[in-house]
Amino acid sequence: xxxxxxxxxxxxxxxxxxxxxxxxxxxxxxxxxxxxxxxxxxxxxxxxxxxxxxxxxxxxxxxxxxxxx
Numbered sequence: 001x002x003x004x005x006x007x008x009x010x011x012x013x014x015x016x017x018x019x020x021x022x023x024x025x026x027x028x029x030x031x032x033x034x035x036x037x038x039x040x041x042x043x044x045x046x047x048x049x050x051x052x053x054x055x056x057x058x059x060x061x062x063x064x065x066x067x068x069x
Contacts, residue, residue, distance in 0.1 A: 008046050009043065009046060010043070010044035010045070010046045010049045011037075011041060011042070011043060011044065012041070012042040012043075012044050012063075013040060013041050013042075014040050015040065016040065017039035017040055019040075020039065020040065020042065023056070023061065026059055027052075027055050027056070027059065029042075029052075031048070032045055032048045032049075033045070053065070
């Protein structure tokens with residue numbers, strides 16, 4: 001059984017920890033983050049998600065966005 005820990009949350013998940021380091025090298029990632037769950041999962045401030053997605057796109061990095069109900 002799954003529990004809801006937070007309803008308004010954004011998660012940035014990558015396949016390899018090195019991808020996080022690549023993103024950190026070109027973007028001020030820390031200003032968008034609330035925390036880190038694992039080497040490949042970062043908790044993004046949902047109020048800053050749009051700005052982060054725009055920055056990623058401007059750097060040629062595409063994000064797959066999934067929304068849950």
